[in-house]
Amino acid sequence: MPKQNDLEQKALDIIMSRGEKGILQSDLWREMKATSREGSRISIRLESKGLIYREPELSRGRWTYRLYSRRQPISVDSIIDCPCLSCEENSKCGAGGKISPIECEKLVQWVLNEN
Template identity: 25%
Template sequence: MELSSSSYEELIYQKIKEAGDKGIPQRDLIKNLGLDARVANTVIKKLIEQKKIKKKSIKENGKNVIKLFPNEEERIVIYVKLENIVEVPCFTCKNLSKCGNGGITTPSSCSILSKYILTSVSAG
């Protein structure tokens, strides 16, 4: 039974995700899955174009090895409701560019932010 192109994509992508930050050598991936090199290379190219994976040449034991890694952006998807964010005083503050730990203004020393947080907590 022949797998469809999307099945190859899912299979290859899953194996690359399982390898995580260590990556997986492209040659080993193709060999372990028993895929035709041309088919695998086409699928890998497609996954790279979709920005699901990245390909890097790394020196291991004195040899260049082509490794495949999952893209970090693909791992986490965060949904944020913007309704409450527009009320945060930081976004309209004239000191925003100077604010931060070690800066002139810090979130922990900002009276405007503290007041906003206390008001939000007591209202919630």
């Protein structure tokens, strides 16, 4: 039988993998091959530790909770095309230097176009 911490970590991994959509508590315990009682207790423990939050939701005519992670995996998607990452002047660039991000036209254009 898996340790309680292992089950909690597995549940947290599943919840985090669902991102902003979250996962229904009833779907979580099914995916974990756990009982409803075990799934409920695990989600309550994760909530009490501040790792997730639960919102009540009516699903298929029954009340359950949708579980959301308080932390999301880090993503570099928002900066992947930042000109600084491939700039030839990157090693010389810095605040107060001859080459500065404050004066960089490529960076200014990238920031303005990201909206």
